[in-house]
Amino acid sequence: MDLINLDELINIGLKVVEKAKEIGADELEIFLSSSDVFSMRAITNYVTTRRGLDAGVGIRAVVGKRVGFASASSISEEIILETAKNAVKIAKTRPEDPDFKHLPDPKKPSAKRGIYDEELVTKSSDELIKIASDSIKRGFDKSSAVKKIDYNLTKQVGVFAVVNSRGVEIGDSYTTIFSWASVKAERNGETVTAYEIFSSRRFEEEPLLTVSEKAAERALRMFGGKKLEKAFTGQAVIENFVVSDFLWPLTYNVNARNVQEKRSGFANKLNTKVANEKVTILDDGTLPEGLMTFTVDMEGIPMTKKTLIEKGVLKTFVYDSYTAFREGRESTGNAMRRSFENLPAPSTTNIVMKAMANKGAQELIMEIDKGVYIGGFTMGSHLTDPLKGTFSVTSLNAFYVENGDIKYPLKSVTAGGNFYELLRNILIVGSDYRLTSFGKIPSILVDKISFV
Amino acid sequence: MDLLEFAVNYGEELGADFIEVRGENIRRMYIHFEKDVVKNVENINWRGIGITAIFRGARGYAFTTKLDKNSVREAVKNAVEIAKASTKLAGLSAEPIEYKPNEYTGKTPSIRKHPKDYSLEDKIDIALSGVREVLSSEVISLRTIYGEYWGQKFFLNSEGLKRSWDPIMVGLFYAVVVRKDGNIGNGREQMSASMGLELFDEHRPEEIAKTALRGARETLEAKVLESGKYPFIASPEFSGVLAHESFGHLTEGDYVATGASILAGRIGEQLGSEHVYIYDSGDPVNYGFWVPYDDEGVDAKKVTLLDKGVLVGYLQARSTAKILNMKPTGNARAINYRFPPIVRMRNTYFGPGDASKEEIFEMIEKGVYAEGHAGGQTEDTGNFTFAANRAYWVENGEIKYPLKSVVVRGHILDFLKNIIGASKEVIVKTSILGGCGKGGQAPLPVGLGGPYLAVREAIISFGR
Numbered sequence: 001m002d003l004i005n006l007d008e009l010i011n012i013g014l015k016v017v018e019k020a021k022e023i024g025a026d027e028l029e030i031f032l033s034s035s036d037v038f039s040m041r042a043i044t045n046y047v048t049t050r051r052g053l054d055a056g057v058g059i060r061a062v063v064g065k066r067v068g069f070a071s072a073s074s075i076s077e078e079i080i081l082e083t084a085k086n087a088v089k090i091a092k093t094r095p096e097d098p099d100f101k102h103l104p105d106p107k108k109p110s111a112k113r114g115i116y117d118e119e120l121v122t123k124s125s126d127e128l129i130k131i132a133s134d135s136i137k138r139g140f141d142k143s144s145a146v147k148k149i150d151y152n153l154t155k156q157v158g159v160f161a162v163v164n165s166r167g168v169e170i171g172d173s174y175t176t177i178f179s180w181a182s183v184k185a186e187r188n189g190e191t192v193t194a195y196e197i198f199s200s201r202r203f204e205e206e207p208l209l210t211v212s213e214k215a216a217e218r219a220l221r222m223f224g225g226k227k228l229e230k231a232f233t234g235q236a237v238i239e240n241f242v243v244s245d246f247l248w249p250l251t252y253n254v255n256a257r258n259v260q261e262k263r264s265g266f267a268n269k270l271n272t273k274v275a276n277e278k279v280t281i282l283d284d285g286t287l288p289e290g291l292m293t294f295t296v297d298m299e300g301i302p303m304t305k306k307t308l309i310e311k312g313v314l315k316t317f318v319y320d321s322y323t324a325f326r327e328g329r330e331s332t333g334n335a336m337r338r339s340f341e342n343l344p345a346p347s348t349t350n351i352v353m354k355a356m357a358n359k360g361a362q363e364l365i366m367e368i369d370k371g372v373y374i375g376g377f378t379m380g381s382h383l384t385d386p387l388k389g390t391f392s393v394t395s396l397n398a399f400y401v402e403n404g405d406i407k408y409p410l411k412s413v414t415a416g417g418n419f420y421e422l423l424r425n426i427l428i429v430g431s432d433y434r435l436t437s438f439g440k441i442p443s444i445l446v447d448k449i450s451f452v
Numbered sequence: 453m454d455l456l457e458f459a460v461n462y463g464e465e466l467g468a469d470f471i472e473v474r475g476e477n478i479r480r481m482y483i484h485f486e487k488d489v490v491k492n493v494e495n496i497n498w499r500g501i502g503i504t505a506i507f508r509g510a511r512g513y514a515f516t517t518k519l520d521k522n523s524v525r526e527a528v529k530n531a532v533e534i535a536k537a538s539t540k541l542a543g544l545s546a547e548p549i550e551y552k553p554n555e556y557t558g559k560t561p562s563i564r565k566h567p568k569d570y571s572l573e574d575k576i577d578i579a580l581s582g583v584r585e586v587l588s589s590e591v592i593s594l595r596t597i598y599g600e601y602w603g604q605k606f607f608l609n610s611e612g613l614k615r616s617w618d619p620i621m622v623g624l625f626y627a628v629v630v631r632k633d634g635n636i637g638n639g640r641e642q643m644s645a646s647m648g649l650e651l652f653d654e655h656r657p658e659e660i661a662k663t664a665l666r667g668a669r670e671t672l673e674a675k676v677l678e679s680g681k682y683p684f685i686a687s688p689e690f691s692g693v694l695a696h697e698s699f700g701h702l703t704e705g706d707y708v709a710t711g712a713s714i715l716a717g718r719i720g721e722q723l724g725s726e727h728v729y730i731y732d733s734g735d736p737v738n739y740g741f742w743v744p745y746d747d748e749g750v751d752a753k754k755v756t757l758l759d760k761g762v763l764v765g766y767l768q769a770r771s772t773a774k775i776l777n778m779k780p781t782g783n784a785r786a787i788n789y790r791f792p793p794i795v796r797m798r799n800t801y802f803g804p805g806d807a808s809k810e811e812i813f814e815m816i817e818k819g820v821y822a823e824g825h826a827g828g829q830t831e832d833t834g835n836f837t838f839a840a841n842r843a844y845w846v847e848n849g850e851i852k853y854p855l856k857s858v859v860v861r862g863h864i865l866d867f868l869k870n871i872i873g874a875s876k877e878v879i880v881k882t883s884i885l886g887g888c889g890k891g892g893q894a895p896l897p898v899g900l901g902g903p904y905l906a907v908r909e910a911i912i913s914f915g916r
Contacts, residue, residue: 037790039892040538041891042541043706043707043710043712044543044544044710044711044712045541045542045543045544045710046542046543046544046546046706046709046710047510047511047538047541047542047544047546048511048513048792048794048891049511049512049513049534049538050512050513050514050515050534050790050791050792051512051513051514051530051531051534052502052514052515052516052790053515053516053517053518053527054515054517054790055517055518056517067492068493069492069493069494069495070493070495071494071495071496071497072496072497072499073496073497073499073500073517074499074517074518076518083497086495087495090493090495090572093571093572093573093576094490094493095489095490097489097491125530125533125534125537126537129534129537129538129541132541133540133541136541148710148711148712150712184712184832191833193831193832231679261486261593262592262593262629263592263593263629341494341496342494343492343494379829379830379831379835379837380828380829380837380859380861382827382829383827383828383829383837383839383859385638385857387636387638388638388857388915390857390915392837392857392859392913394835394837394861396831396835412835414837414861414913416913452679452913
């Protein structure tokens, strides 16, 4: 399928933006996106594969201090114009928003082009289905105990553009590939399960081929699991790819919108200590391999690298243009949209935790006196109320650790605590970085987690 | 319909054994408020066509948002190509079982106040009447969302089965944050249904918002108990989330056919106590989501899953029914044209018992009552973790005081065996915001519910 290119997309947008005054808009912004998605899911040998060309627009129309938004799943000029008229209609019925200043002005990005891998683009459905088959086979080959593999492979090639009546006319093309496998193994009546993920902006064959096998290795380690004998409070090593299950309230609390609306636990906490003084956390929209890296954000503002928490001190929030202008400052290039169907809103891009020691999960485990190594498969993390911060996360891939040694796998353990306390109780940030949609995150050693 | 016919014909020409095509034109609109200010209006239009092709038992799916012959032709070609490329990998056949078309026999909702006939201002007023009711100095944040979902769906397959229907839903959601003496409390409540705006004549926005406010105030004074086992009462909404998340998914034909479900091969087994009935139906019951046909054109009739605690059925798509040698049940659903139908629930609920609500509360001498749910998670071993929206300590049939951040966990089969009573009253609710998230297709509108359930004991933890 032919994906429309960036210049064409910008041109379509310009044609409609030119008509802003004609349709009664003081300002007009058109976000256009188009993507070719290939996705396959195999529950062992029950296979569902789909491919399609998704395209759409999201339009902000400004009439005085009234802002309207409308979207449609089409990029035909006629439908875009009709959608723009709808956005104007919606704007006119809205009350004035005194906090709205204007749409963003153009700003030149430093990078010319984002992450676009020609090799990934050329991979056909046939080739991807072949990789999936091989990966699943390698998972089963690992051990006869492996009974089920649930496998997913998704490739996306896309382009988006932002065109507004203040002169923004920019966008980016991107490629991503994502795969996960969940494995169930059985031995002597005991069932264990584990999963593994891999995501990248470029085509990398070997990691795609080994996803199921790595998940199988993780599952096999779980045999002979016991229940925790007694509830206790102790240390935990959280493995890199599940750190986000504990730290995701960070993205909520640094969101300038949540801060301004006073529903962030970080409101009034700027330049105060919110984490252990050795902890430094960045939001880096320019990370060269980042899954959330684009030359510009979804309002057309260049993405940036910024320090959210420096040596434990909260340094900044993340802004889109609306929240930035409300405070008389500049956008930090953090306007994101879930899709063309949504208005831009502040969001973190790639969260990067600075390493405190040259250690991976295995070395961090050696630092534990009494605690648990949380090595994957969690449940309940999305139940955390990000404002209150209370969490209760159950892991099925955890191990009981004493005096630096893994003693035995745990059938299921629930780690309880509070996000704000967790930030203060981070003892060591490791260096075994892993790329996920949350960012680039190493394993961490934390204290004062309650286990049941 | 012309494009649908064109797609079916072209697919057959390319050598597909079976072709089905769905078209849709759905409008979703959300109005977001912060306190009494409209913050944004999201106006979404899903217009697209999706094509399923079956070739020697393998399935391919493709879609397009461009509705011209060339784009549709390209999509059909993709679907057939993917099907052909998948024949080696697809060990389990995706061939549909024979289906003799039945018409939907349930009620078609009679819409008195269709949202398309009302202006944006009318809808803003409805939402604001709730906002005005609760706004005060103690309220530091109030988020309101009004939502609507309606349009047309069309279906045609290479067997000549033709369907079309008009899905609909409206809903209203309030989330309140209050502050008192430096402490912060959260509360939320939502009401949705496959109805027109008449829903809000029956369920006043003022009352919905007041319930959210009550929840927020209660969390300020809520107590924390020692985590452990407690006698338990589940509200209809809390029962519903268990029926759907922790039980319903295990009865889905794709998980059963692949052996991934712990309920595979267990038809006829006593899994719950005699008080347990679980159904899944396209009928919205009262405030559920109306599904007359699934996305394979099969009539969405009521399916009994548990009868007096005995497992009697699974949920099926035509392909899983064929593998399991059972009947299709009308449970193949897709969130929109971008996705192929997979086995999904419709309205899933515990059936009624013979007790009054009061009698259910009296069955528990001392214990925890969970009202509504605030999300949860389950895994295919049957373990679940669910948070209550609000929770209370109950003694001798009376609510004594609110409890903080109640999370119920355990294994669904243990839970079902511990049910000792169910109320006559059954409430099934859908949600304009949430829904089922299976297979990355979220949120698919579904309904959840049941009666008030009395449970001998459940594992409960409390937030700090």
